[in-house]
Amino acid sequence: MKEKYYITTPIYYPSGNLHIGHCYCTVAADAIARYKRLKGYDVMFLTGTDEHGQKIQDKAEAAGVTPQKYVDDIVVGIKQLWKDLDISNDDFIRTTEERHTKVVQKIFRKLYEQGDIYKGEYEGKYCTPCESFWTDTQLVDGKCPDCGREVKVVKEESYFFKLSKYQDRLIKFLEEHPDFIQPESRKNEMINNFIKPGLEDLCVSRTTFDWGIPVDFDPKHVVYVWLDALTNYITALGYLSDDDSKYQKYWPADLHLVGKEIVRFHTIIWPIMLMALDLPLPKQVFGHGWLVINGGQKIGKSFGNYVPPQEYIEKYSLDAVRYFLLREVAFGSDGNFTEELLVNRLNADLANNLGNLLSRTVAMIEKYFGGVVPEASYEGEYEKSLKETIKNSVADVERYMDKLEISKALESIWNIVSRANKYIDETTPWILAKDESRVEELKSVMYYLAETLRIVSVLIRPFLTRTPEKMWEQLGIATHTEWEDAKVFGLLEPETKVKKGANLFERVEFVPEEPKEEVVENQKEEITIDYLEKISLKVAKVLEAEKVDGSDKLLKLKVSLGTEERQIVAGLQKYYQPEELVGKKVVVVANLKKAKLKGIESQGMVLAAGEGDVVRALVVDDTVPEGANVN
Numbered sequence: 001m002k003e004k005y006y007i008t009t010p011i012y013y014p015s016g017n018l019h020i021g022h023c024y025c026t027v028a029a030d031a032i033a034r035y036k037r038l039k040g041y042d043v044m045f046l047t048g049t050d051e052h053g054q055k056i057q058d059k060a061e062a063a064g065v066t067p068q069k070y071v072d073d074i075v076v077g078i079k080q081l082w083k084d085l086d087i088s089n090d091d092f093i094r095t096t097e098e099r100h101t102k103v104v105q106k107i108f109r110k111l112y113e114q115g116d117i118y119k120g121e122y123e124g125k126y127c128t129p130c131e132s133f134w135t136d137t138q139l140v141d142g143k144c145p146d147c148g149r150e151v152k153v154v155k156e157e158s159y160f161f162k163l164s165k166y167q168d169r170l171i172k173f174l175e176e177h178p179d180f181i182q183p184e185s186r187k188n189e190m191i192n193n194f195i196k197p198g199l200e201d202l203c204v205s206r207t208t209f210d211w212g213i214p215v216d217f218d219p220k221h222v223v224y225v226w227l228d229a230l231t232n233y234i235t236a237l238g239y240l241s242d243d244d245s246k247y248q249k250y251w252p253a254d255l256h257l258v259g260k261e262i263v264r265f266h267t268i269i270w271p272i273m274l275m276a277l278d279l280p281l282p283k284q285v286f287g288h289g290w291l292v293i294n295g296g297q298k299i300g301k302s303f304g305n306y307v308p309p310q311e312y313i314e315k316y317s318l319d320a321v322r323y324f325l326l327r328e329v330a331f332g333s334d335g336n337f338t339e340e341l342l343v344n345r346l347n348a349d350l351a352n353n354l355g356n357l358l359s360r361t362v363a364m365i366e367k368y369f370g371g372v373v374p375e376a377s378y379e380g381e382y383e384k385s386l387k388e389t390i391k392n393s394v395a396d397v398e399r400y401m402d403k404l405e406i407s408k409a410l411e412s413i414w415n416i417v418s419r420a421n422k423y424i425d426e427t428t429p430w431i432l433a434k435d436e437s438r439v440e441e442l443k444s445v446m447y448y449l450a451e452t453l454r455i456v457s458v459l460i461r462p463f464l465t466r467t468p469e470k471m472w473e474q475l476g477i478a479t480h481t482e483w484e485d486a487k488v489f490g491l492l493e494p495e496t497k498v499k500k501g502a503n504l505f506e507r508v509e510f511v512p513e514e515p516k517e518e519v520v521e522n523q524k525e526e527i528t529i530d531y532l533e534k535i536s537l538k539v540a541k542v543l544e545a546e547k548v549d550g551s552d553k554l555l556k557l558k559v560s561l562g563t564e565e566r567q568i569v570a571g572l573q574k575y576y577q578p579e580e581l582v583g584k585k586v587v588v589v590a591n592l593k594k595a596k597l598k599g600i601e602s603q604g605m606v607l608a609a610g611e612g613d614v615v616r617a618l619v620v621d622d623t624v625p626e627g628a629n630v631n
């Protein structure tokens with residue numbers, strides 16, 4: 001019977017379109033899954049979407065649709081993206097599916113009944129975009145340590161999960177399973193920064209929003225994010241359902257592949273949940289690094305650098321994108337993504353190195369032997385050396401893949417490709433062809449090249465999904481393309497007919513994008529200093545803030561200008577909880593004509609900056625007195 005291998009990606013938030021950084025994780029998981037299948041494992045590869053929570057509810061509200069409709073639309077796009085990237089997942093779980101929600105409710109109830117979940121009151125700092133609570137010591141400059149945005153104080157009745165009770169068991173487990181958290185550096189970070197300082201019980205329900213799985217015995221609560229999300233790894237297998245055969249077969253997971261920022265949820269909360277449920281723990285959690293732009297920038301719409309991943313595929317081909325993602329960055333570290341780097345890899349490794357090897361080989365076999373692969377009877381020093389490189393590199397590929405060093409595995413394959421190109425220069429077939437007496441040598445060179453390409457075409461199968469078949473077509477190969485066939489030199493049958501085809505990869509000239517013309521839309525007509533002096537900008541302290549009834553945009557503020565108090569209505573509701581603004585010193589236009597907004601008088605305007613989802617009021621530090629002029 002085949003050995004099983006269960007691999008998962010995180011489930012993605014359908015809160016916007018996914019970007020190339022999200023593809024990085026899924027393509028890596030796909031390469032590992034394909035590799036394991038080729039190695040003969042019975043693979044279960046799971047991905048999906050994490051569809052509940054405040055952020056989704058807010059986005060749906062802003063878009064004027066129900067949360068379900070909102071996620072349904074985005075999930076269609078995510079599934080299409082995985083198709084476009086040839087992701088070979090065996091299942092796709094959505095946390096809004098009944099097969100998930102029902103089981104989460106059962107698990108919540110079980111943990112409550114056995115005393116591991118209890119009711120309490122939560123007060124904490126919460127980052128809405130990241131759906132994370134933070135302790136004061138974790139905040140950086142008072143802001144979310146993950147995304148740098150403002151956090152808000154939240155106080156509410158909540159259920160808690162007793163993480164603290166399991167702390168010692170977790171530490172013992174991590175000591176006894178040194179490979180559980182990978183890479184090594186992430187393990188030390190988890191133990192020293194998160195576990196050793198002491199685990200706090202985890203808030204696992206919320207009452208301030210309702211887009212979540214209701215706690216069935218207390219339905220004003222919905223299950224809060226991690227208990228819902230992490231459980232997908234077992235609900236997708238049918239755990240606690242009528243048919244749990246997949247659970248029986250595939251659990252525990254062999255690998256949870258996750259981004260570095262969610263390692264802590266997977267290596268603290270998840271193992272403890274499983275301990276509490278008395279279930280086996282996954283074998284490994286691997287935290288990969290982030291793809292960043294220009295050496296450090298995060299990727300995403302709110303960072304102004306979003307490009308739909310499909311655009312890269314259309315421009316450069318799917319295999320070029322997959323190759324880049326898997327090859328460029330040492331798996332585990334952060335890596336830089338730019339189109340120029342992608343083009344460099346495409347030109348150098350794919351078009352020049354691999355593409356040329358194939359086209360030169362096929363062209364020479366056509367020219368010297370009428371397109372028929374000859375038999376090899378000669379073996380000299382260059383042939384021996386080429387074979388040696390192949391043997392060592394194949395072993396390296398397996399060794400690296402077993403350690404999830406995907407980039408190094410690809411590097412090993414390209415060692416073979418480079419070695420074979422060098423072999424052409426060493427053996428100079430065009431000179432051999434001129435000398436009748438060296439025809440046996442020439443035959444061997446052609447055979448060795450074609451056979452090397454067959455082996456390469458097998459080795460790249462986990463990584464590039466389109467290129468192997470294109471190579472087989474040109475090499476006239478229909479058999480000996482399974483993984484183990486890469487370990488045997490000489491399987492290619494002589495007499496095979498090759499056929500020249502299109503270039504495997506076209507070279508691309510990289511044209512740096514013209515710096516964008518200044519956006520003129522927002523440019524307003526020039527004004528003189530006299531005009532500016534008509535505008536009175538002043539510092540005002542926010543004394544009170546509340547939502548305006550019947551509006552999802554407006555906040556009613558009471559502000560102090562030192563000598564007077566005023567009421568200002570500001571369109572900041574989407575970006576601030578009212579209490580967040582209280583105490584802040586903001587900049588206001590003080591001499592704006594009085595106006596009524598939603599029937600409420602407003603005297604002045606609060607200045608704010610930003611666009612899209614990120615808008616912040618202009619705030620000055622506390623040392624500036626109320627009423628001070630802004631010049």
Ligand code: MSP
Binds near residue numbers: 010
């Ligand atoms: N929903 C949670 C995961 C729950 S798993 C039980 C989540 N979703 S996410 O959509 O925000 O992120 C999904 C994955 O994409 C994470 O592993 C994250 O690290 C990864 N990436 C997001 N941006 C990335 C890059 N720029 N580069 C590499 N991976 C990135 O977190």
